[in-house]
Amino acid sequence: MALERVFADEPAFVPYVAAGDPSDEASIEYVEALERGGADVVELGLPFSEPIAEGSTIQGAVARALEAGMTPQRYFEFVEELDVDVPLVCMTYYNLVYQYEHPETGESEAVASEATSGETASRGPRAFVERAAEAGIEGFVVVDLPAEEAGPLRAACDDFGCDLVFVIAPTTKGERLGSMREQVSGYVYVQARLGVTGAREDVSDRTEQSLARVADWDVPKAVGFGIKTGAHAERIIAAGADGVIVGSALVDIIAEGHEDGADTVAVADRLEAKARELKEGALTGARRAGAETR
Amino acid sequence: MALERVFADEPAFVPYVAAGDPSDEASIEYVEALERGGADVVELGLPFSEPIAEGSTIQGAVARALEAGMTPQRYFEFVEELDVDVPLVCMTYYNLVYQYEHPETGESEAVASEATSGETASRGPRAFVERAAEAGIEGFVVVDLPAEEAGPLRAACDDFGCDLVFVIAPTTKGERLGSMREQVSGYVYVQARLGVTGAREDVSDRTEQSLARVADWDVPKAVGFGIKTGAHAERIIAAGADGVIVGSALVDIIAEGHEDGADTVAVADRLEAKARELKEGALTGARRAGAETR
Amino acid sequence: MSTDKTFGDYGGQYVPESLMPAIEELTDAYERYVLDDEDGFMDEFRRRLADFGGRPLPLQHAESLSARYDTAVYLKREDLLHGGAHKLNNALGQVLLAKYMGKERIIAETGAGQHGTATAMAAAHLDMPCEIYMGETDIRRQRPNVFRMRTNGAEVTPVTTGRGTLKEAISETMRDWATTVETTHYVIGSVVGPAPFPAMVRDFQAVISEEAREQAIEKEGRLPDAVLACAGGGSNTMGTFAHFVDDDGAEPRSAGRSSGQRRRDGVDLYAVEAGGSSLSVDEEEGVAPNSASLSTGDEGVLHGARTKLLQDSHGQIMESHSVSAGLDYAGVGPELAHLVDEGRVEAVNVDDDSALAAFHRLSRDEGVIPALETAHAFGYLEEHHDELGDFVVVNVSGRGDKDLETVLEETEKRDLDVAPDISVLRSAAGEEGM
Amino acid sequence: MSTDKTFGDYGGQYVPESLMPAIEELTDAYERYVLDDEDGFMDEFRRRLADFGGRPLPLQHAESLSARYDTAVYLKREDLLHGGAHKLNNALGQVLLAKYMGKERIIAETGAGQHGTATAMAAAHLDMPCEIYMGETDIRRQRPNVFRMRTNGAEVTPVTTGRGTLKEAISETMRDWATTVETTHYVIGSVVGPAPFPAMVRDFQAVISEEAREQAIEKEGRLPDAVLACAGGGSNTMGTFAHFVDDDGAEPRSAGRSSGQRRRDGVDLYAVEAGGSSLSVDEEEGVAPNSASLSTGDEGVLHGARTKLLQDSHGQIMESHSVSAGLDYAGVGPELAHLVDEGRVEAVNVDDDSALAAFHRLSRDEGVIPALETAHAFGYLEEHHDELGDFVVVNVSGRGDKDLETVLEETEKRDLDVAPDISVLRSAAGEEGM
């Protein structure tokens, strides 16, 4: 419920990076750089081995982070180590939530072949949200958890005062909109186009239609999928969005830096600059929207 | 009918070689050497591309002869060039008889794709026997022509005064013996064992049984298949045969000479020596048989 | 047949939002055309299964095996289905359904290439453009099937992520679907994925047991004591079990019955998984040297469904392993997981060695060359025939032609007394490829 | 069905004397068991064809081809028979007959490997030791089938004489038979060889047309206007024609009828031979670049029978050639030669290019991948569809899986617009073998 605050005064810039990409140390620098560049919320990916909704850019980020040893337990420590003021949203896939075992309330980690399953207080969504909240996470986007299956996680979020963000796709219509509207909090993630994540050269025409479908919802609307430039961000905000979510365009910078062996500071600077471009674009968009509609 | 004469006084030695193996010139020398060594009749193979009754030794001979250009027309010229006194028997497969076109009475050779088929006076068994008789052939063994299919060839042989030799296999029994007995002339070829041609280390026990089956026939009995040494020949004649037919053991000498690049005279000498060994064996066998039975 | 989204605790629809509308549309189509036979869908499906697929397929008495085990062993001959495996039952059903739904394009993933081949054939038959995602590693392992798919006009798109096998191919196909969902139907290849796939694929495959049950009664005058099928995702398994599931006995079942002790009043169902080289896992490497998710996995969410999975303690999916590409998958159908939990289906497994020996045994003794997947079921029969009763049906889910390369290679590594000497292949062919 | 040894001028028994007794014994067994159904032989044969082989097989309406040619085209699906070709009909019949005769061992020759595979399968099924002779060249061309034979427990003996193909393999098998004739049955793979083989093999294969004729009436309410089958030795051909031979019309037939002109009152029969790369021959080299013995050969005696042959002017047998190993034979069944002379069967041929294009067309448009042998029949359909009437049945004598290597190679040499781009196979697999 708290996340709505960041969309209140001006359009929000919501960057996504995968935690631990390409290493914990670098990744911490990058998140902090994004804040410096104007991030209002950070969507921090908890990497899952089967990122079925991601394009090749974010698949690469996830693979690098996993390779570097990122795990859910490590992720929360990572969050605790971050020195940022902006709220953090955990973006992940449901199996990691479902399997999560709280290190203190839970039993000691068991190897998969011996583990018992099923949700308990110390295991599953409740344990996950509890630990996330302890670490400072304020909200969740679970990519493969549609509203229909979200009951347990929604309940845990309520208990720990966290937001649960849902994605509205261009194909989402009818009844399903209703059930998502009921459960969503923090903001609604408006998917700008069909497909998987990935930076694009243009803004989808379907963005406006999607925004129209949630126009009367009382949560902020953040648009993501394919946004790459300040100009994109401007256009999206001008079209009525309350925020822009940008992932692949930032991850591309990290990937390039990683491949070129660039040093962390240089990459962080580039991220900060890109963040600034996007935030500026969003602000310009808001001014245009104000000029046009008021 | 005439061939029977050579079995009259003493056991006959009947060598087989493929005409033109490995060249016409050498082959002529070899046949003449066999006569010098004591051959009483020579079975002269007319090579066919699918020698289904031959073992690998004679397959090799056939392949060499074909490779060197042997054809049915050439075969008869070859026979005409031979300077031997012993009778010659043409051993071949039926398709060559069936397809034969007499070079004078027939039309000019036509390529297969244009040729018309069917037997005529100038084509087929009649033409074949006519030309063979002209060249001096006195009899025929057609390996894949059982008595049941031999009508046309038998008739041609009658017309031109040639013999038609049939093979009795260890498996030949009952009615079939009767029809062969009716058609056979010259000698009967008693196959010593099942299988294909090829020199062996022993004499088949089935030889005696096969000989017994034709004991009361009024043509001479020549035994072949697998005979390799003088001792074999002796045993076969002692068992009551009127002649021994030897092919592979002789062809082996030709093949070896060909591979080693030995000169024709040397190979011819070896053939002559081998022939002498076999003929001697046969004569010894006859003496033994005489001593035992008389 | 149910339209429930779950089977006990398993199943559900764990997919990205953009796919949900397609899944709702599919659910609707499944209910209308498959369950309610609207517009004569099921008639057309059955007619095409007969004319194009070659059904019905025999339930064959296996004379040598019956003598060997002193048990009436019958083979359900899905290897004779067009394409060489049970996969066409499902592929044809789904491609036809896509046509009824007005879809314009078909996509599918494939591991062993059997599902891809079946889908490509069905798509060619029904004149639908088709694209198949296949891991790079699998493309190398299954060249003949790649050739068949291309020949049938399907695009074959290599997937280069991860180990380049089935798991990655499924993920990649889902990504395509997320982009093209409005015009495209994703033909999932087994009883996995979000509802309604598990139920729908089972229904298309249920023709196996529909026939087998009737044929069993016709041939032996009674129901079998045991029915065996290999289990990867579990589609041939569920298809082979479906019409026997209700033929349950009264007594509770217990593992390890010995001959004579077994109940006479129910049909025992055995899902035979790939034990690979070992049932243990390498947590560090994220690798399980087996694909025995029913036997050794635990609950989790993968590719749209809650089911039994091979995963590490954090919930990351492990790379599975099996000598048979078609069983090489970290998950399993949710309904099968449920039936195992319920005690209705027994989850068992045999290792690579046993499957390979069974491959050679069935080929040599019965003249039926099974797929390596199928061979697992026969490996179990060899090891446990005296616990299975007097009348056993084994599903021959596919033929082994596709496995030539693998069998040659894997046989050479082992000392199997049932394997033939194949030196004629090497000597005559030199070191050339197949 | 007749026990005559000849068909007009063709047929007979031109074999070495040592084989004659076995051939007499076989004639006797053929008459007793096959023609008079003694000891329930034919019942057992039919039961095994059903349970082991998967018969009956569909007559499938080919929707795309029918639209393409504006003619009802039906496929007789012998490709669905166990083993992947019509060959099992004959192999199973002969191996079973050998069993009834008390023989202890089976030998056979094989070219494409399909007959060897079928024989090995039948022998494994009926528990008979089995040895297959196969030319060295063919072993190299058909590795998958060699593997299948070995897997089924058959010995595979390479034949190194001549060009190392079918002709040499037949000769070599006859040599084995001449040695072992008392205990061994030689399963000839087509309607060739000495009587009673041509009639007996036809009778075993006649199940194709027995089914097809009934199915045609069932599906279209009438007999087809034309029936097409490829012809190598001619066993699928005679099997496909047998029950239609008497469905002759009254008028004399003439070649080159155009659409509309064709008689309505008889079933036209087309034997499609391999035209290879050319119908001309190289007399010098003893090589025919085709296998069209019905179309271009002339009368002669080969492998036990008088029939049409590819031979030079001296009567030496020529090396035949075809892109399809199974049609690559210099002779043809004597009954087929007779029916062609009688005008009852039309002998036609298509070249390698046409067959290859037809292979790709059927695969892409119908989802049925035919054997390259089979593809010849479809090549003829493509070229002459407007002369064949309104209802055409084509026998799909086998599936094309075995032809992978050849098709890849031969397609690459040509510029066929129907062929798929198979670069995915090369790029993903590098230069490795199949």
Ligand SMILES: Cc1ncc(COP(=O)(O)O)c(C=O)c1O
């Ligand atoms: C022949 C065969 N059997 C079994 C399987 C496993 O799949 P499922 O468990 O869905 O039947 C496959 C998969 O490719 C297969 O090809």
Ligand SMILES: Cc1ncc(COP(=O)(O)O)c(C=O)c1O
């Ligand atoms: C599929 C297929 N069709 C046809 C043939 C040709 O044989 P036949 O003319 O005897 O039918 C073969 C021979 O191997 C074959 O495999």
